[in-house]
Amino acid sequence: MNSNYPSETTLAAGNATTGAVAIMEPCLITALGMRNRLIESCGLQPDNVRQVTNLVALRTLFTQHAHRLLVMELCGKSESVLDGFRLIAEVRESSPDTAIVICTALDEPKLLRQLIASGISGLMLKQEPAIALTHCVQQVLTGCSSFSHRVRQRQLHEATADKPLTAKELDVLTQLFSGKSVTNVALTMCRDIRTVSTHKRNAMLKLGFHSDGELYLQGKWMAAQGSSFVR
Known part of the structure; x- marks a missing residue:
């Protein structure tokens, strides 16, 4: 036991x-x-x-x-x-x-x-x-x-993020991890590029990423689909 x-x-x-x-x-x-x-x-x-x-x-x-x-x-x-x-x-x-x-x-x-x-x-x-x-x-x-x-x-429940990702931040991350640039995301979402950049920056802060390199290299799990980890 x-x-x-x-x-x-x-x-x-x-x-x-x-x-x-x-x-x-x-x-x-x-x-x-x-x-x-x-x-x-x-x-x-x-x-x-x-x-x-x-x-x-x-x-x-x-x-x-x-x-x-x-x-x-x-x-x-x-x-x-x-x-x-x-x-x-x-x-x-x-x-x-x-x-x-x-x-x-x-x-x-x-x-x-x-x-x-x-x-x-x-x-x-x-x-x-x-x-x-x-x-x-x-x-x-x-x-x-x-x-x-x-x-x-691993003390993950004690060192948790302060706030959850918002719907807009999730939308921006989804578009970015589909391979689009910030400019293309702005066009797709019909949003100002500065607004999209703000959503991206806020999402990165909540997730603990400090650069684009960290986001795309360490954040690959965000693009993971069920078929890639279903046992």
Whole structure:
């Protein structure tokens, strides 16, 4: 047993374990394992747990049902990490009572800090033992925030960014990582080049990048698509 996590306990049936739960995970085998884990160890009702494999389907799901909990990877195949950040912001705005737990294969510190800044309730890495998911979800369902042992060990939850990326900053980053220059981004977005430059600069500061070189060399994870890291 991993000593970094308490013994498994099943939450008593009640408000914490009722309500719809969504799992967004592009790997069907991983998604099934997560679903079974949540049902067996967290007391969730099978009929309340819904699975999708991409962000597009997740958006549709949220228009159909209110959800108590969302457990998700950052993106599906042919979707980018930045798309995932955009989805998180949308859920936070349109469904503020939904607790969001990120279970991701990506462990870039700047990405994880920005995730925490975005207001998620829980964060764990797929490289961690399955009990980490149980512990994280149990804590979140009681109204607490929960960050896994590896996240806490690296003190990422303490050194988090002050503010999440805005919608405009996400749009600018998406365009830049598609290969466009600032000038072309301004033309595409019908914005003044100075406005686009400001969005770019603010995004870089929030992410901890101090130059264009750092942004493009160390920030490659922003352009990563689900197909590049799905196990």
